[in-house]
Each structure stands twice: as C-alpha cells, then as structure tokens.
Amino acid sequence: MTVTEAPAGARADERMRRAGLLRRLFSRPELGAVAGAIIVWIFFAIVAGDQGFLSTAGTASYLEVASELGILAVAVSLLMIAGEFDLSVGSIVGASGMAIALLNVQYNWPLWAAILAAVAFSLVIGFLNGLVVTRTRLPSFIVTLASLFIFRGVTIGVTRQLTGRTQLGGIDTSKIGFIEQLFAGHVGSFSVSILWWLALAALATWVLLRTRVGNWIFGAGGAPDASRNLGVPVDRLKIGLFMTTAFAACLVAIIDVVKFTSADVLRGTQQEFIAIIAVVIGGTLLTGGYGSAIGAVFGALVFGMVQQGIVITGVNADWFQVFLGGMLILAVLVNNYIRRKAAEAKR
Amino acid sequence: MSDDARSGASLLEVDNVSKYFGTVIALKDISMGVRAGEVMCVLGDNGAGKSTLIKTLAGVYRPDKGRYLIEGREVRLTSPRDALARGIATVYQDLAMIPLMSIWRNFFLGSEPTTGWGPWRRFDVDYAMRTARDELLKMGIDVRDTAQPVGTLSGGERQSVAIARAVYFGAKVLILDEPTSALGVKQAGVVLRYIVQARAHGLGVIFITHNPHHAYPVGDRFTLLNRGQSYGTFTKAELSREDLVQMMAGGRELEELSHELDEFARADAKTEEGRALRAAAEQLGEEAKG
Numbered sequence: 001m002t003v004t005e006a007p008a009g010a011r012a013d014e015r016m017r018r019a020g021l022l023r024r025l026f027s028r029p030e031l032g033a034v035a036g037a038i039i040v041w042i043f044f045a046i047v048a049g050d051q052g053f054l055s056t057a058g059t060a061s062y063l064e065v066a067s068e069l070g071i072l073a074v075a076v077s078l079l080m081i082a083g084e085f086d087l088s089v090g091s092i093v094g095a096s097g098m099a100i101a102l103l104n105v106q107y108n109w110p111l112w113a114a115i116l117a118a119v120a121f122s123l124v125i126g127f128l129n130g131l132v133v134t135r136t137r138l139p140s141f142i143v144t145l146a147s148l149f150i151f152r153g154v155t156i157g158v159t160r161q162l163t164g165r166t167q168l169g170g171i172d173t174s175k176i177g178f179i180e181q182l183f184a185g186h187v188g189s190f191s192v193s194i195l196w197w198l199a200l201a202a203l204a205t206w207v208l209l210r211t212r213v214g215n216w217i218f219g220a221g222g223a224p225d226a227s228r229n230l231g232v233p234v235d236r237l238k239i240g241l242f243m244t245t246a247f248a249a250c251l252v253a254i255i256d257v258v259k260f261t262s263a264d265v266l267r268g269t270q271q272e273f274i275a276i277i278a279v280v281i282g283g284t285l286l287t288g289g290y291g292s293a294i295g296a297v298f299g300a301l302v303f304g305m306v307q308q309g310i311v312i313t314g315v316n317a318d319w320f321q322v323f324l325g326g327m328l329i330l331a332v333l334v335n336n337y338i339r340r341k342a343a344e345a346k347r
Numbered sequence: 348m349s350d351d352a353r354s355g356a357s358l359l360e361v362d363n364v365s366k367y368f369g370t371v372i373a374l375k376d377i378s379m380g381v382r383a384g385e386v387m388c389v390l391g392d393n394g395a396g397k398s399t400l401i402k403t404l405a406g407v408y409r410p411d412k413g414r415y416l417i418e419g420r421e422v423r424l425t426s427p428r429d430a431l432a433r434g435i436a437t438v439y440q441d442l443a444m445i446p447l448m449s450i451w452r453n454f455f456l457g458s459e460p461t462t463g464w465g466p467w468r469r470f471d472v473d474y475a476m477r478t479a480r481d482e483l484l485k486m487g488i489d490v491r492d493t494a495q496p497v498g499t500l501s502g503g504e505r506q507s508v509a510i511a512r513a514v515y516f517g518a519k520v521l522i523l524d525e526p527t528s529a530l531g532v533k534q535a536g537v538v539l540r541y542i543v544q545a546r547a548h549g550l551g552v553i554f555i556t557h558n559p560h561h562a563y564p565v566g567d568r569f570t571l572l573n574r575g576q577s578y579g580t581f582t583k584a585e586l587s588r589e590d591l592v593q594m595m596a597g598g599r600e601l602e603e604l605s606h607e608l609d610e611f612a613r614a615d616a617k618t619e620e621g622r623a624l625r626a627a628a629e630q631l632g633e634e635a636k637g
Contacts (some may be wrong), residue, residue, distance in 0.1 A: 192561050210469045212459040219456045222445035230457030292446040 029283030030295030031332045036281060036327075037298045037305070044309040051312050058312065060189045066304025068252050069195035069219035070297055072271060073278040074201045075248035077296035078208065079241040080279050082223035083288025084140040086242060088129060089249040089275060091151035093268025096122045097253035098155050101168040101263035111176055119250050125151065126246025130239030148272065156265045172315060184259040193255050197297070200248070204293035213237065221288025278303055281331040302327070356382050357416070358551040359404070359520045361436060364413030366399050373399040374414070376579050379570040380553035381520060386542060387580075388562035389555045390595055391572030395481035397555050400572065401524050404553065405437040406430035438509045438526065446498030450490060451479035453497050454512050478515075486511040486544050503534030507541045514545055521545055522553045527561045538567050557592040571595065 003028045044053045052058040079086055103114035105281055115276055116332055133140045159166060173180040185192040208214040219227035220234045228234050249268070257263050280286065281302060282295025303324075360380030374396045381387040391397045402408045403415075406424035414421050417433055426429050427437065444453050455475045462471040477503045488507045490500070497505060506526045513521050516591045522585060523542065527535035542565050545552050556562050562569065569586060571578035571594055609628045 204468075210472060212461060212470050215452055215456055215459050215470060218448050218452065219445055222447055226445065227456060229431075231428060231431075232457045285447075289445060 006172045006333040011098055012247075029290060029335075030298060031283065032300065032331060033282045033295045036175055036331070037301045040305050040309070041303050044305060044313070048309055048313045049112055053309060053312050058308070059089035059134060060191065062304040062308035063194050063301075064304075065307050066300045067191065067193040068272070069303055070194070070197040070247050070254065070300030071077060071200055071252050072155055072245075072275040073243040073282070073296040073300045074197070074204045074293050075241075076272075076275045077279045077282060077284050077291055077293050078204055078217060080244050080276070080284050080286070081208070081221050081288055081291040082131060082217045082241050083224065084238055084241070085144055085276070085277060086129065087141065087144040087272045087276075088125075088147040088151055088246045089245050089287060090157070090268040090271035090273075092122055092125055092149050092246050092264055093253045093256070093271055095125070095151050095155040095253075096250040097257045097263040097267050098159050098168065098265055100254065100257050101171060102159065102162060103203055105153030105168050105170050111171065111173065115179070115254055118253065119247065122246040122250035122253075123243050125261065126243035127239060130248065133242070134235040134238055144215060152265075152269075159265050166265045168264075171257060171261040171263075173258055173261055196251065196255070201297045202246075208293055216303035217241070221285075224291070230282075247303055259319045275300075277328045277331075280335070281327060283335050285335070286332075299331075353492045358418060358554070359382055360416040360419075361404070361410070362414040362416065364410040364415065365401060366403055366408060367411050372575055373405070374410075375576050377572070377579045379577070379580055381553050383519070383551050384546055384549050385544050385567045386552045386554055386565050386568035387594070389572060390557065390559060390562055390591070392557055392573065392595070395572040396575040397557070397572060398524075399575075401437065401439075401522060401555055402524055404430075405435070418624075431518075432572045434517060434519035435522065436513035436516070436520070437522040437524065438506065438513060438573070439524045441489060444505050444509060447496050448457075449494045450483075450497055450500070451493040454479040454493075454508065454515075455481070455497060458516060467470075482515045483508065483511050486514065486541055488541070501534060502612045503537040504528050506530075506538045510541045510545060514548055515548065518550060520551045520553065522555070524555050525555070525557065527556060535561055559588070559595045563591055607629060 047053075053062075072093075075091065076086060080263055094100050098202070099118045099121050100111075100114045103109040103117055104111050109117070125147075129140075129144055130254075132138070134141070134142045156166060159168070171319050173184070181192070182194065208217060216227065216232045219230070224234050237252065252268070252271075253263075256267060278299030279291070279296045281299035282292060284291025284295060306323055307320060310317055310323075351488045357380035360378075362378050363376045364378070365375050365496060377396075377400060379387065379389065389397060389400060399408065403410055403558060404504065406427045406429050408495070409423065416422065417435070422433070424433070430437070443455070448456070451593055452475075455478075460474050460478075461468050462474070463469050476493055480490070483493070486507065488504065490508075491503070493602060497508070500508065506523075510521065510526075517543045525540075526538050530538065542552055542554060546565075554566065555561060563583075568580055568582050569591060606628075608624070
C-alpha cells in the first residue's frame with residue numbers, strides 16, 4: 001500500500017478502460033450475425049436495389065420468409081444454449097400442420113379446436129423428446145435424429161392411411177376471420193408472422209437475460225453437473241425447452257396451414273437444419289453455454305434476405321444451398337475467433 | 348492425539364469412517380473433524396485417499412463404516428445438494444464455475460435473487476451484480492468488472508470467487524479440494540489469504556492438499572493420510588514445518604530415493620548430470636533426516 005494509491009473504485013475503473021469498447025462489442029455473441037445481416041443487405045441493395053429489393057413489397061417478402069424460420073430459430077437457440085439439439089422441429093411442423101388439416105377437413109372439427117389440439121399434440125411430442133434425452137442420457141443429436149424420421153414417417157403413414165393422399169386442402173378460414181387475422185393477416189403490407197417472430201424473440205431474450213430460468217439455461221449448457229450440484233433442475237429445464245421448440249414448430253405449422261388453407265406431409269422438411277444454421281450464425285455455441293436469441297433473429301434475417309434476394313436477382317435458386325453451407329462454416333470460424341477474443345485472459 | 352472425540356464443538360466430524368470399493372480399501376478408520384473458526388488441513392500424497400475422503404465429506408459417497416456427525420448429531424447425507432443444504436460447501440479442484448458465464452451470473456447460479464410478482468418475477472440483475480461485487484470486495488477480491496466471463500479470471504481468482512460464493516450462501520464448513528495445486532506461488536498465496544479470511548468469518552475450513560508448505564502457514568490442525576489410513580491429527584504446536592514435510596514425504600521413502608539417486612550418481616560420476624544427481628541425493632538425505 002502506498003499513499004499514491006487511488007481508492008478501489010477509481011482503480012477498478014482505470015483497469016477496465018483497457019478492455020475497451022471494441023472488446024466489449026466483440027464479447028456480444030450476436031455481433032457476427034448483425035454484421036452479416038448488414039453486409040447481405042448492402043450487397044442486395046446494390047445488386048438488386050432497382051429490381052425491388054428495397055421496395056416495401058420486397059422488404060415484406062424477405063421479412064416474411066425470415067419470420068417463419070426465425071420463430072423456429074429463436075426457440076432452437078434457447079435449447080442450443082442449454083446444450084441440446086432438436087433435429088425434429090421440421091418434422092413437427094409437418095406433423096402439426098397435418099394434424100390440424102385432418103381434424104378440420106376429415107373429422108369436421110372446428111378450426112380453433114383443431115389448432116388447440118395440434119398445440120397440445122406438439123407439446124406432448126416435445127415432452128417425449130426431452131424425456132428420452134434426459135432419461136437415457138443419449139446425445140440429443142441422436143435422439144432427435146431418430147424422432148425426425150419417426151415423426152415424418154408417422155405423419156406420412158397416418159395421412160395416407162386415412163385419406164389416401166399426402167396433401168390435404170380445403171381448410172375454410174373465411175368463417176373465422178379472427179384466426180386468419182391472427183396467424184395469416186397483414187399489418188399494412190407486412191405479414192403478421194413477423195410480429196409473432198419479434199414478439200417471441202423479445203420474450204426469449206427477456207427470459208434468457210432477466211429471469212432465473214435464463215441463468216439456468218446458460219448454466220445447464222455450460223456445465224450441467226456443476227449446475228445440478230448448485231440446485232438447477234437441469235432435466236426439467238431441458239424437457240421444457242424441448243417443449244418450447246415443438247411449440248414453435250407448431251406455431252409455424254398453424255401459420256402455414258391458415259395461410260395456404262392446406263397441409264402437406266412434407267412441409268418443414270430440412271427446416272431443422274436451416275434453423276440450426278441461423279442459430280449458429282447468431283453466435284450460439286454448438287456445445288452450449290453461450291449464445292443469444294437476438295443473434296438467432298439476425299441469423300434468420302440473413303437467410304430471409306438471401307433466399308428472396310436470389311429470387312429477385314434471378315440467380316438460379318440452386319445456389320441457395322451452396323450459400324447455406326458456406327455461411328455455416330464461415331459463421332463458426334468467425335464465432336470461434338470472437339469467443340477466443342472475448343474469453344482471452346487479460347494479462 | 349485428537350481431541351475431537353471429547354469436544355462436542357466440531358461443526359463436522361467423521362468417526363472411524365471406512366470406505367471400500369469392491370476389494371479395495373480406499374479409507375480405513377479415519378477420524379477427523381473441524382471446528383468453527385479453524386483450518387483443518389488434510390495432507391496426503393497421491394493415492395492416500397484424499398479424493399475419497401472429500402467425496403465422503405461432500406455427500407457424494409456414503410461411508411461403509413463409521414459415523415458422520417454434523418454439530419454433534421449423526422447424519423446420513425443423501426447427495427451433495429443435501430450437504431450444501433446443511434451448510435457444507437465443497438469447492439472442487441475443477442470448480443463449479445462456468446467459464447463463459449459472467450462472474451455475477453456464476454455467483455448466483457441456482458440461487459438467483461428475484462424481484463417482481465407472478466409472471467413478472469424476474470432475476471434481480473442489479474442486486475445480483477451489486478451483491479457479487481460487494482461480497483467479493485468483502486473477501487478482499489477486487490475484480491475489475493463482475494460482467495466479465497469467469498474464463499478471463501486466473502485460477503487463483505476463480506478459486507477465490509468460489510470461496511466467496513460459499514461464504515455468502517451461508518456455508519458453515521468449507522471443503523477445499525487442492526485449491527492451490529495448479530497455481531503459481533503468487534496465486535497460491537492469494538488463495539491462502541482467502542482461506543484465512545473464511546476462518547476469520549467463523550467458518551470451519553477443511554483444506555485438502557499434498558503441499559505441506561501451503562498447509563503449514565494457514566493450518567490450525569493437521570490430519571495426515573497415507574494409503575487410506577490416518578497417521579493421526581496434530582495441532583500446530585505439536586508439529587514443526589519440518590516434521591510435517593518429513594511425515595508427508597514419508598522419511599523412509601525419501602531415504603530410499605536418496606540412496607537410489609546416489610547409485611546413479613556413482614555410475615556416471617564424471618558427467619555433469621551425475622554431479623547434479625549427487626547434489627540432489629544429498630539434499631534428499633538431509634530432508635529425510637529432518
């Protein structure tokens with residue numbers, strides 16, 4: 001101790017300044033996705049600005065694509081931060097949509113009842129996913145890879161058994177304008193699904209950053225055994241998150257069914273992978289314990305813009321998949337770099 | 348030798364505890380305990396049974412024989428969580444800290460303070476950040492920023508945060524598993540200081556280590572383990588640092604090692620390596636004599 005030493009507060013402040021704005025920015029998981037979204041937007045604004053990318057209609061179209069993917073991605077991001085995968089969300093989209101159509105068209109249930117039944121059904125499916133993962137201690141990658149095929153197979157099998165077809169149309173939403181407004185309506189020229197997306201993202205971010213459950217999600221993903229010893233109900237938490245991803249998948253199915261007034265057994269195919277890619281671009285670690293729901297929002301936005309941008313510019317849409325894979329590798333590399341910077345010891 | 352049996356003041360005590368794994372006798376008739384405001388050092392080399400003893404004390408293992416007493420009453424712990432609820436906190440070598448989470452989030456993990464009501468009940472972030480910072484300062488730990496990830500802290504700082512957390516959440520007994528073994532001299536000194544701080548707060552500290560030089564300055568009593576058995580418990584007055592070093596290493600084994608090195612040294616006495624070995628052998632001989 002010397003007389004020249006400053007009081008503790010000032011000293012701490014003095015040392016903090018070395019961390020700097022840049023490092024604090026770098027320590028945000030969503031930085032990569034925000035930068036990516038800006039770059040992609042600028043790119044298409046230049047390349048396709050005069051072809052309608054910048055128009056209200058163009059913006060509405062890529063936001064609509066992004067919103068359905070985004071609803072999935074936001075839920076998946078919570079699950080992935082908690083250290084688990086859900087590869088079955090695409091199949092749940094197909095199964096829930098078909099459940100609504102079967103109940104409504106084949107069995108003449110009112111649409112609202114069919115929708116409620118589908119929600120309950122998806123929650124049960126999510127519960128089963130979570131139960132198997134937490135009880136067997138098998139990697140969720142394997143468990144939900146199995147359920148990806150099981151759910152899709154059951155959907156196709158049951159639908160063909162009951163109707164002899166793989167598509168069901170003729171859902172009448174005209175009598176119930178309220179449901180149509182709620183799931184497939186428009187605000188101005190923007191699809192209402194965008195509001196669902198943003199509302200879910202806000203809710204997920206609040207849960208993640210400002211509730212006990214959010215702290216548990218980070219803990220369960222970062223060190224499950226340590227969290228368990230500290231009293232975090234890791235298994236119940238994970239089951240709840242599997243139910244959340246299943247619910248998000250069901251919401252996407254409801255939006256699609258009401259919008260197209262039909263269901264298809266193959267709807268949602270490969271959506272699980274695109275959702276995971278959006279989450280990873282959003283800065284969430286594949287091993288869990290680190291990430292953000294806002295990142296997933298921007299990850300989904302990148303894909304919405306690219307998918308519609310490719311259509312607008314008239315480039316062959318086959319190239320979308322090349323972009324998908326390329327972005328995934330790039331995002332993981334950038335995120336690893338950012339995380340190393342963030343976690344680097346300061347001396 | 349030990350006065351645990353007579354004194355009812357032990358916060359935590361094991362009495363003639365044994366633990367077997369199949370045919371292996373991991374612990375045999377161990378008796379030890381810790382009182383409030385005391386540092387009990389458990390010393391032992393690799394394989395002495397330290398880990399088994401920690402896990403037994405922490406509630407991970409149940410002893411096959413013997414009694415486990417908390418404040419004089421016999422208990423059967425069912426889990427580490429049970430032990431924690433009874434005020435026995437264990438800080439493991441590999442730490443219950445999550446590197447990518449911030450300090451304040453780590454500090455309150457599993458016991459988050461909340462504010463608000465019903466669906467608006469939320470994690471009281473401001474309170475948590477302020478409290479984490481204050482509690483760390485109380486222990487003399489001055490972190491730059493409690494929002495920084497735990498991964499950016501040095502090993503000693505992490506141990507210190509874990510200790511501060513246990514103290515804050517009302518631990519009566521703190522069990523520290525080799526808290527200094529992976530640390531440099533200066534960092535180890537920092538952790539030793541917090542051990543003394545915890546004692547000053549009235550906690551009973553069980554400090555498990557293989558390093559007598561770390562144990563002697565802070566310890567009040569010392570229990571020495573060797574091959575699953577106890578050499579007994581000694582107070583600081585009964586034991587000099589040299590005694591401790593010698594008992595730890597096992598005087599006889601040190602002597603044997605000294606002879607062995609001597610042999611090597613004779614075999615190649617002309618090389619520089621040989622001379623270095625000879626010097627080492629002499630020094631070991633000295634220490635073995637105590």
